[in-house]
Amino acid sequence: MPIYSDNDILDLCRSSHTRERGFRILLSQYRERIYWHIRRILYDHEEANDVTQEVFVKVWKYLDDFRGDSKLFSWIYRIATNESLNHLKKLQRKNNIPYDQVAFLLESRIDNTQIDGDEIERKLHKAVLQLPEKQRLVFNMKYFDDLKYREIAEILDITEGSLKASFHYAVKKVEDYLAGD
């Protein structure tokens, strides 16, 4: 399957005849990236699966409203980010805990969830959980997803400068956590 550019996909989606085809291409090109992005926020496969499906349903639904003043790529990532954070909020509401305590909830998943890795890998994820929400997002997208600073800046709508700073803080904190006992 050839790689389609975002513009190709959008062109296909604009015409009602090729819309479904465009969406299928979009789906196949983005499904894995978006899933992993969400999984690294929620950890749990089932929940990540639900949210991923939700994201693509929304993408389909609001494709007409997509104005093209941001990139398709960052738009989808932003929806995924919002949906994931919304999901965390719902978890928090459901479990009746303060929002900043959601990390504790998630931490238990690292021990329980389907992680293949050894102790050090669990520790890595726990370290990431210590980060403030925004830094955690930045760290995930940079360290795990290998997105470019420019791309992350578009997704989160912040400047590259502050982004690099926050990534650096995040890296340092995580490294310190890993080095400690």
Place this chain on the structure above:
Amino acid sequence: MKYSNNKSDMESDLSNFPKLYQLKGVNTFTTPNSYFDQLESDVLNKLANNRTTIKTNLWRKYAFYVAAASIVAVVSVLGFYLFDSKQHQNELISSNTEQNHSKPKLIDNSTANYQEKLKTESSPNADQIKNEDSILNFKSHSLVLSNRNAIEMSKIQIINEKYTTVDLKEVLTPPFNKTSRNSNEQNAIVANNVNVLSSNTNFIDQHIGAYPSLAKPNESSKNRFLPTDTCVNDYFSYQLKLSESELKTYKYVWNNLQGGNSFSIHRSGKYILQYFLEDRLIGTDTMLVSIVSKPKPVLKDHYEICSHESLLLSSKTNNPNYQYRWSLSTSTKSEILLSDLEVGNYKLILDVFSCVDTVSVQTFISVNDCKLKIPNVITPNGDGFNDAFTIQGIENYPLSSLTILDRNGKILYNTLDYQNDWKADNLPAGTYFYSLKLNDSKQTEKGGILTIIR
């Protein structure tokens, strides 16, 4: 600290962090096998459920008529009968659904009758039953079953035609995948059972096309010892009631190797009884049994969402033999996505129908107006009142960005995720502007004047 724009320089970014450098690229999470293919079809399914419900319904009707037509080609009288029976089925189900909250027993009765009959039938010949009601119910069972099979078969036939017309709306409606798989399973069961007696050519007819014809009323009435086709919700025991003389006269062979005149039926399938007189085959009874377990839909008692959010409700049941009806949606699938609900409280009732059971669950949905209240003045003097620029309801829109500008358009404050914490530190009293970008699906922007009084 020097930063690099280049992704490949990521490693040099990490050069001072040996642990992270070492762990780079390790993926610790796993997904089920071929999860991503499944994901794609799940999403497409969901869209199909939401967008083409009506189309699907029409298409089902169409499928039925094609089914009827194809059967007409084989036996014209039978085709007419099926049409008739389709209406029967509709009546049966609709009358049931109308009353299902007050009288959920309507269909249950028929099962009871049926099972009772299975046990107490004194004459082996089903046609001799004098109880009009139970005969009627019997028929209903067989009709339901036959129609389902007819439709399923025709769906498979239609798939190819559908794809050749390349109607994209229809391509996005993939229920036939499930159907064909289901039919294959059915087929496998039949084949399994039939193989037992594969030495006898009478039983090799294992093509699925044999299903609808089995429901022919004259065919089922041919059964001397077995009741007609049936659909029940649990396994049941069945006993052949034979007179002593019959026991002596005939020799019986079941297709599932269970001999004797009683056995219990634990799984759906085609049950065949052959009876021999002096080693000569003189008759065959056939009974199709569908065991469809009682639906157990699960909904939470209460859901709470904001009016800009959508809500995915799943009945947590997934059985192709079930039918679903949602009170707030026209969808007939096991899951629905509710969106654009007006503010208010809703009661949602889900009815799940199987061949004999109707199970209703209900839930309450509160759709809250998560409107924002944005102040136009703040007094950051530390008295505990209006000290910060507090936007009520912003917590419903995480990751909403806020920008504060002065009258010259200079940006004084900018955040990606506003947490109601801006207190106009070190700013003189005066007039300012705010611009709030909500992270809802439409990325709504709001702006206005903010006066700071000290």
